[in-house]
Amino acid sequence: MPELPEVETIRAGLDRWLPGRSIADVEVLHPRSVRNHEPGPDHFASLLRGRTITGTARRGKYLWLPLDSGDALLCHLGMSGQFLLKGADEPADKHLRVRLSFADDQPELRFVDQRIFGYLDYADGGADLPASVAHIARDPLDPLFDDAEYSARLRRKRTEVKRSLLDQTLISGIGNIYADEALWRSRLHWSHPVAELTEEQVAELLGHIRDVLAEAVVQGGTSFDSQYVNVNGQGGYFSLVINAYGREGEPCKRCGDPIRREPWMNRSAYSCPTCQPPPAATR
Numbered sequence: 598m599p600e601l602p603e604v605e606t607i608r609a610g611l612d613r614w615l616p617g618r619s620i621a622d623v624e625v626l627h628p629r630s631v632r633n634h635e636p637g638p639d640h641f642a643s644l645l646r647g648r649t650i651t652g653t654a655r656r657g658k659y660l661w662l663p664l665d666s667g668d669a670l671l672c673h674l675g676m677s678g679q680f681l682l683k684g685a686d687e688p689a690d691k692h693l694r695v696r697l698s699f700a701d702d703q704p705e706l707r708f709v710d711q712r713i714f715g716y717l718d719y720a721d722g723g724a725d726l727p728a729s730v731a732h733i734a735r736d737p738l739d740p741l742f743d744d745a746e747y748s749a750r751l752r753r754k755r756t757e758v759k760r761s762l763l764d765q766t767l768i769s770g771i772g773n774i775y776a777d778e779a780l781w782r783s784r785l786h787w788s789h790p791v792a793e794l795t796e797e798q799v800a801e802l803l804g805h806i807r808d809v810l811a812e813a814v815v816q817g818g819t820s821f822d823s824q825y826v827n828v829n830g831q832g833g834y835f836s837l838v839i840n841a842y843g844r845e846g847e848p849c850k851r852c853g854d855p856i857r858r859e860p861w862m863n864r865s866a867y868s869c870p871t872c873q874p875p876p877a878a879t880r
Contacts, residue, residue, distance in 0.1 A: 599674045601736055601770025602813035603825050603833065604658050607680050610828035611706075612653040614682055615662060619649045619700040630694035630710060633718045644719050645670065645697070656726070657733045657769025663724035671720045671727045672708070677824040678715025681707045711824065736770035737807050738814075748799040751791050758794065759787035759866060762806075771806065774819055774842045777867045779806045781841040786873045787859075787866040793876070812838075841867040 599607075623645045625631055625638035634641040649665040660680075661669040672678070681690065682704040689696075695708040695717055708717060720727035735742045747768060754761055761767055762776040771779070780787055782805040783798070794802070813819060813835040820832030821843070827833070836843075840850050845858040849869040859866045 598658070598676050598772055599678070599818070599825055600658060600772035600775055601738070601810055602775070602816075602835065603818035604655055604660050604674065604770070605738075605814050606818045606827050606833065607674075608653045608655045608660050610682070611660075611662070611680060614704065614828070615650045615706070616652050617649065618703070620645050620647065620697055621700045622646060622698045624696040624698075625694070626696065627694040627713060629713045630708060630715070631717050633716055641717075641719055644668075651724070654725075656730050656739075657736050657765055658772075659727075659730045659733060661720060661723060661727055661730070667722055667724050669720040669723035669727055671718045671723060671729065673715055675710065675712065675715030677711040679707075679709040679824075679826055680828055681709055681826075681830060682828045683707055733765050734767055734769045736810075737768060737803060738770075738810055744800065744803060747803070748796055751799060752794060752796075754791050756791055757787060758785055758789045758791050758802075759861070761791050768806075770810065773864055774839070775806070775809050775813065777841040778809045778839060781868060781873065782809065784872050786868055786875045787861060789876050841869070843867065 623642035625642055628638050631638050631641045651663045651665055654661050654663060659671065659673055661671040663669050685698060685705050690707060690709045692709050692711040693707055694710050694713065697706040699705065720729065750767060751761055759776050759780060762771045779802060783802045785802065816833055816835040817827060818825060818833030819835040821836055825832065841856060844856040844867060846855050848854065849856055849872060852869060852871045854869055854871045856867055857870050
């Protein structure tokens with residue numbers, strides 16, 4: 598699933614092309630891609646026609662396009678959602694679900710989604726912050742993210758550190774890949790209880806999270822396959838410098854011991870057995 602760096606890469610790409618453009622037509626090719634809009638695809642399209650996109654915005658993994666009406670076009674990419682900018686004369690993409698064309702006849706916006714877990718929605722009054730996104734916490738790259746408040750809330754929890762990093766009501770934008778990377782840099786095992794973290798450890802972890810996310814944004818995100826690409830159809834390169842995720846059996850870049858993979862919440866957690874010992878091993 599696209600995480601903060603991937604969504605931010607897409608937002609930045611859209612921001613170069615969309616603000617100030619008026620939507621001429623909307624074609625919904627699969628109703629599931631607008632499933633949250635109860636009046637249906639035709640009504641969804643009618644609300645967008647004639648509207649002008651005024652900017653781009655993101656919170657965590659959610660992306661939206663503010664409109665001149667004060668409303669917004671909201672998007673969650675799900676597992677395989679893509680926003681692509683392509684000329685109207687280019688062939689339709691295999692998994693094209695929604696197409697937006699513009700009055701200026703410049704590249705159209707295509708929502709492509711192989712697995713159809715992502716969706717678009719019309720957010721009434723959502724130009725600043727859609728109501729359905731309000732429960733999502735700010736992400737650590739947000740200038741208004743409050744480190745002290747986060748640390749206090751985190752250390753009151755009775756959970757393990759990796760699970761807390763994926764709790765979007767505590768801190769947003771982090772998924773499996775970047776959680777493993779930040780924990781590797783912090784020398785913390787995924788199962789470390791957050792209640793036992795010191796303020797200094799939380800501050801160090803936040804610093805590594807910010808570094809990881811910022812570096813991944815510079816690299817255009819992480820692409821292990823073609824399901825994540827930017828608006829020009831290009832993949833990201835952060836996978837080339839990853840230290841933990843997906844490196845089972847490969848030597849730790851810090852100590853040389855093989856990276857381990859452990860089952861975790863129907864997924865996997867990657868760590869170094871020497872640099873990141875389980876909590877019990879430290880007592």
